Structure formats: C-alpha cells, structure tokens
Amino acid sequence: MIMRIYRCTVFPGKEAEHREYAFKSRHPALSRENGLIAFYAGRPLPGDDDRTRCLVQIWENLDAIKKVRGEFWDQPMKSMPDEVQNIYETATVEHFELADEYQAGGR
Numbered sequence: 001m002i003m004r005i006y007r008c009t010v011f012p013g014k015e016a017e018h019r020e021y022a023f024k025s026r027h028p029a030l031s032r033e034n035g036l037i038a039f040y041a042g043r044p045l046p047g048d049d050d051r052t053r054c055l056v057q058i059w060e061n062l063d064a065i066k067k068v069r070g071e072f073w074d075q076p077m078k079s080m081p082d083e084v085q086n087i088y089e090t091a092t093v094e095h096f097e098l099a100d101e102y103q104a105g106g107r
Helices: 015-031 062-072
Strands: 002-010 036-042 052-059 088-097
Touching: 002 015, 002 062, 015 036, 015 052, 052 062
Parallel strands: none
Antiparallel strands: 002 052, 002 088, 036 052
C-alpha cells in the first residue's frame, strides 16, 4: 500500500473557501476513485493560526495512483478549477510505502 501526503498552504483569509471546496467538491470526488482505500483531511489544531492543510491518502498500490493521477502522479495538481486557483499559496505531495499493516484499532 502507498501513503500519499498532500500538503498545501492556504492564502490568508481563504480558509473558509478552502474548506467549502474540499468538503463539497474535492473530497466527494476523491472518495469515488478506484484503488483509494482511505483518506483523512487535516487542519491545524484549535488556536493555531497556521494556514497549512494536509490530506493523507492510502492507495492499494502505485499503479492505482498513476491510473488516477496520470503522468504527473508524483506532483501536486498542475491545474485547478478557476474558482479555486486563488486559494492555494503552495502545495507539495510525498509518497511512502506502508512499512507495516499495523492499525491502531487492532490492539
């Protein structure tokens, strides 16, 4: 399994727009992708004014990511819908092979 970690920084004052896009458009679309096992969205802890957000995805394998993301599978989205281009200041993506299949709930 492959862990894909997408991190972005939202422009100041665009946090609400990011949340609306993520939860009304991006996350529903992502949940329908073949080969995606799970994903988790993260935001800063309460009281933290950091503008970084993250999305951790667990994929069946690298081929599944490549099939969905295409040639630029190892990069953040090259083009975003016009309505959200002004939300994201920076974006990065990293990939890791799961080291083991231990799950916290399986104690």
